[in-house]
Amino acid sequence: MIDKNRDNLVRDIENHLRLTARQLLKFDTEEEVLQYLVDAFQSRLKCNFVAVILKQAGEIIPKVWSGGLNSLKQAFPIKVEYCSPKLFKQSMTYKDKEAEEPCYFLSLLKKETLKTWFTVPIQDEKENYGFCTIGFLKFTHLFEIKQAFDEFGKDVATALSLARQKKKKQSEIMSVDFIVKNLSLNESIENLVGKIVEQAGKVTKATFAGIYLYNEEKNYFIFQPPSFGKLLKQEKIIIQNNYMLKEYFPFLELPGGNELTIPLTLDLKILGVLHVENKEQDVFSRDDLDVLTVMAEHVSALLRNAFLYKQEKERMVRLQSMLDFEQKLIKKTIEEEEFHGITELSSQMFRQPVILFDRFFRPISAYPLEKDEIHIDLDENDIPANSIKQIRDQTGCFLYIEGIKKEFILWPVNAGKNHMGYLAIEKKYQDLDAFDLLEIDLVRNIFSVQFIKQKLVLDSIAQVKENLIDKLLVEQMNEMETVIQYANLFQWDLYKPHRVAVLSVFMDEEEPDIFEREAKKSLIFDELKAKITQYDQKIIFAKKGEEYVLIIPSDMEIPNEYKFWKRFVEKMKGWLKSDNNICQVKVGIGGTTNQLQDYYKCYQQAVQTLNVILRQDYVSDYAFFDDLGSYTLLHLIKDTTEAKFFMNNYLNKLKDSTGANHVDLLKTLMVYLEQNGSIKKTAEKLFIHRSTLLYRLEKIKEIVGMDIDDSDTRFNLMLTFKLYDLQQHGKKRM
Numbered sequence: 001m002i003d004k005n006r007d008n009l010v011r012d013i014e015n016h017l018r019l020t021a022r023q024l025l026k027f028d029t030e031e032e033v034l035q036y037l038v039d040a041f042q043s044r045l046k047c048n049f050v051a052v053i054l055k056q057a058g059e060i061i062p063k064v065w066s067g068g069l070n071s072l073k074q075a076f077p078i079k080v081e082y083c084s085p086k087l088f089k090q091s092m093t094y095k096d097k098e099a100e101e102p103c104y105f106l107s108l109l110k111k112e113t114l115k116t117w118f119t120v121p122i123q124d125e126k127e128n129y130g131f132c133t134i135g136f137l138k139f140t141h142l143f144e145i146k147q148a149f150d151e152f153g154k155d156v157a158t159a160l161s162l163a164r165q166k167k168k169k170q171s172e173i174m175s176v177d178f179i180v181k182n183l184s185l186n187e188s189i190e191n192l193v194g195k196i197v198e199q200a201g202k203v204t205k206a207t208f209a210g211i212y213l214y215n216e217e218k219n220y221f222i223f224q225p226p227s228f229g230k231l232l233k234q235e236k237i238i239i240q241n242n243y244m245l246k247e248y249f250p251f252l253e254l255p256g257g258n259e260l261t262i263p264l265t266l267d268l269k270i271l272g273v274l275h276v277e278n279k280e281q282d283v284f285s286r287d288d289l290d291v292l293t294v295m296a297e298h299v300s301a302l303l304r305n306a307f308l309y310k311q312e313k314e315r316m317v318r319l320q321s322m323l324d325f326e327q328k329l330i331k332k333t334i335e336e337e338e339f340h341g342i343t344e345l346s347s348q349m350f351r352q353p354v355i356l357f358d359r360f361f362r363p364i365s366a367y368p369l370e371k372d373e374i375h376i377d378l379d380e381n382d383i384p385a386n387s388i389k390q391i392r393d394q395t396g397c398f399l400y401i402e403g404i405k406k407e408f409i410l411w412p413v414n415a416g417k418n419h420m421g422y423l424a425i426e427k428k429y430q431d432l433d434a435f436d437l438l439e440i441d442l443v444r445n446i447f448s449v450q451f452i453k454q455k456l457v458l459d460s461i462a463q464v465k466e467n468l469i470d471k472l473l474v475e476q477m478n479e480m481e482t483v484i485q486y487a488n489l490f491q492w493d494l495y496k497p498h499r500v501a502v503l504s505v506f507m508d509e510e511e512p513d514i515f516e517r518e519a520k521k522s523l524i525f526d527e528l529k530a531k532i533t534q535y536d537q538k539i540i541f542a543k544k545g546e547e548y549v550l551i552i553p554s555d556m557e558i559p560n561e562y563k564f565w566k567r568f569v570e571k572m573k574g575w576l577k578s579d580n581n582i583c584q585v586k587v588g589i590g591g592t593t594n595q596l597q598d599y600y601k602c603y604q605q606a607v608q609t610l611n612v613i614l615r616q617d618y619v620s621d622y623a624f625f626d627d628l629g630s631y632t633l634l635h636l637i638k639d640t641t642e643a644k645f646f647m648n649n650y651l652n653k654l655k656d657s658t659g660a661n662h663v664d665l666l667k668t669l670m671v672y673l674e675q676n677g678s679i680k681k682t683a684e685k686l687f688i689h690r691s692t693l694l695y696r697l698e699k700i701k702e703i704v705g706m707d708i709d710d711s712d713t714r715f716n717l718m719l720t721f722k723l724y725d726l727q728q729h730g731k732k733r734m
Contacts, residue, residue: 048137049114053105054122054130055080055088057256057283060105067135069112078105088128093118109133116140189303194226196274196299201228203295204260204288206276211264211303212237213272218430221248221272232277249273253289260284262292264300271304318435322442325349329446337457339365339450346443350436355399355408355424356447360531364421373402394429411440413447420451462529464489465542469549473500473603477596492540497554499561500590500602502547502610503528505576507583524576524583531575547607551599554592561624565589569622586613587622668696669708677709 049067053060059077084103092098094110094117109117114135122129193211201209208229212221221237237248246252249261258278264271274296276284325345332341339356343365347354355366355374363374394411408424409432423444432440468486471479472494487494505524525543532541532550540551557564565587573585588610590602605625613623668686672693675681683693701708 047134049117049133049135051133052122052130053133055128060130063130069114069135072108072112075108087119087131088121088123091118091120109135113137189224189309190226192299192302193224196295196303197226197228200274200276200292200295203291204276204284205279205282206260206284207278208232209274209276211272211274213303214270217433224272229277233275245270245273249275251284253293255284255286255289257283260288260292262289262296264296264303266300266304271300274299315435322349322435322439325439326442326446329443333446333450333453337454339447340367342443342446342450343367346446349439349443350425350427353401353426354443356413357422357424358530359419359421361422362534369401374399396429397424399424399426411444413444413451415448415452415455418455420448420455423447461490462542465540466544469540469542469544469551472596472599473544473549475600477600480596483596490540494596494599498593498599499552499554499557500593500599500606501550501552501565502588502590502603502606503550503572504548504586504588504610504614505583506586528572528575531572535571549603549606550587565622565624573621585621586610588613589622589624591625665696665700665703668693669700672697672708 047067049069050064051062051066051069052064053076054063055061056077058081059079060083061077062073065073082104084098084101084106086092086098086101087103087105090098092106094114112135115138117133117135120132120134122131197209197211200206206229208227208231210227210229210231211224213224214221219239221239223231223233223235239248245261245263249259251257251259252261252263252273254260260276262274264274274292276288276292279288325348328345329342332345335341343354343356344367347367353367353369355369356364358364366374394409397408397410398405399408400406406426407428408426409429411423411425412419413421413423423440425440427436464486468483468490471477471483471486477483484494505528507520525548528548529541532539536556538553538556540549542549569585569587576583576585588606588608590604590606590609591598593599593602609623609625609628612628613621668682671685672682675685679690679693683690686693688696697708
């Protein structure tokens with residue numbers, strides 16, 4: 001009879017479980033499924049305790065709890081790894097041997113007041129959700145219906161899965177419906193983003209939702225406001241050498257954490273990411289991932305179109321702004337001779353400090369900075385300062401502004417093939433976009449026009465100076481009034497004392513190509529002219545024939561003319577060296593003027609002093625006419641008929657023989673006289689053997705027809721050579 005009653009009870013329980021399983025399939029939400037399950041167990045089994053415990057992010061958490069046992073409830077959440085694996089795979093009772101295995105949950109359950117309890121796993125073929133625990137305060141017979149409870153657990157799992165799918169589908173439908181009803185192609189990107197992130201935050205119950213857009217040109221993700229909640233991440237995420245997005249968004253399409261990131265793509269091209277954080281009292285689930293993925297698929301095209309529209313609108317605004325600035329800049333080139341107005345407008349256009357340097361890397365104009373506050377320090381990884389002319393494209397450098405190191409970018413400013421200067425903007429190159437580069441090219445062209453304009457003016461002034469020099473430095477001044485008028489243009493008082501000098505620059509290596517040689521000469525002259533003008537505008541520097549004339553106010557030499565010229569010649573040599581010119585400087589310094597007619601006389605003195613420097617092995621690169629000793633006396637007679645006869649009588653035959661034999665007998669004789677007739681010293685000086693020298697001297701005696709060992713003859717020959725020096729022009733002169 002007892003067995004019959006037991007069989008009836010078992011069938012009754014099995015029927016109840018089947019009916020309950022069927023009923024569970026009718027519910028739409030997870031909460032309804034679990035609550036019905038608890039109510040069904042309590043009503044049919046008359047149990048005192050029921051709990052549905054589900055796995056979530058590596059832990060077990062009670063979802064439904066009925067019947068007390070608060071001390072047990074407070075122990076949650078419990079890590080899954082602390083529990084027995086069998087708890088999730090099969091039904092277990094208080095008297096099963098498996099219940100004796102190490103399990104943190106079961107050990108806590110055994111400490112409670114329940115006399116009888118059993119567990120039912122909630123699982124199907126695809127997923128294990130957790131388990132259900134039923135307990136009784138009194139001892140109750142549990143019949144062998146484990147298989148029925150296991151099957152029931154599968155049915156519960158199926159019901160949960162269906163409920164979650166329904167919820168997911170409902171969320172997806174709501175999201176799509178929201179997109180269709182609330183998002184429009186005509187909206188601004190800010191409005192679109194605001195609506196999208198708000199919906200994403202509400203659907204997933206996140207405390208933050210936001211969108212990062214990807215900038216492909218500059219290779220970074222940039223936060224696009226507004227956001228749902230407060231942004232805690234950085235606004236710009238730079239993608240360096242590693243292009244794996246998980247390095248920057250660890251929860252990319254990965255549920256189970258307190259963050260979740262969904263890529264926004266269109267035609268397999270990344271547009272950005274939708275990012276949510278801090279789900280309320282939970283972690284982001286697979287359902288959250290699916291809902292956000294559906295949203296991302298539908299909004300990517302909208303965001304792309306909105307972004308393109310915004311980008312095009314910004315481009316039109318920037319283009320119009322650039323055209324407006326272009327008109328203002330062109331107007332500045334017409335109204336102004338200098339660069340300050342152009343620099344100020346350029347700084348306003350770039351919204352950054354702008355500096356213009358000349359080709360020698362000295363500040364010409366700066367805004368909003370002061371030129372005196374700027375100190376250049378080229379990055380050691382870039383081109384060194386002594387070869388700054390080699391810069392052909394933009395390069396980074398550091399400038400010290402009032403002692404603070406700041407990063408700038410340099411661009412060369414050219415006028416045709418001529419290098420004019422450098423434009424510097426306080427920016428980093430990676431921050432520049434295509435419009436910035438277009439604006440920079442515009443400004444460089446405007447500066448080039450202004451440089452050309454200035455050069456034309458300077459060339460005109462130089463031409464006037466050369467005309468003045470040509471009319472001033474003549475033996476008979478027939479256009480005195482014209483000379484005075486020209487001098488007034490430069491505010492130059494001709495009647496004040498001036499020193500006249502002649503400059504010669506000759507190359508260490510002669511350029512074989514005549515056109516290239518002339519181009520280099522012209523370039524060197526332009527560079528010297530620019531440097532001398534910047535050094536002191538009171539100095540007149542002009543070209544006269546093949547000579548370069550310097551006319552300097554005498555008061556510049558005070559207190560010591562020798563120190564002044566030593567410093568000035570060294571400075572000119574330094575200028576040429578800094579510009580990588582392989583050449584030498586020689587200066588002949590004439591006398592000081594007291595009246596207009598003195599300029600020609602002082603010029604002649606300077607020319608002849610220069611001839612002496614170039615013809616003799618002169619120790620210094622410069623010399624004063626007054627310091628040439630006997631040359632100053634010979635200067636008075638060099639142009640007389642007697643002097644010319646004296647030179648021709650002694651030297652012409654020797655010169656003709658030198659050309660025929662390809663042996664410089666003229667130089668041999670000159671060195672022999674300089675060494676006071678010493679055979680040993682002369683041979684050493686000429687780097688020839690003693691016997692060779694003796695042979696040459698015999699040839700010289702034979703040609704000139706005189707005894708060169710006679711003291712009077714040597715004196716006459718020395719005198720002839722000095723006259724010859726005064727009359728000749730140096731070799732390789734410019």
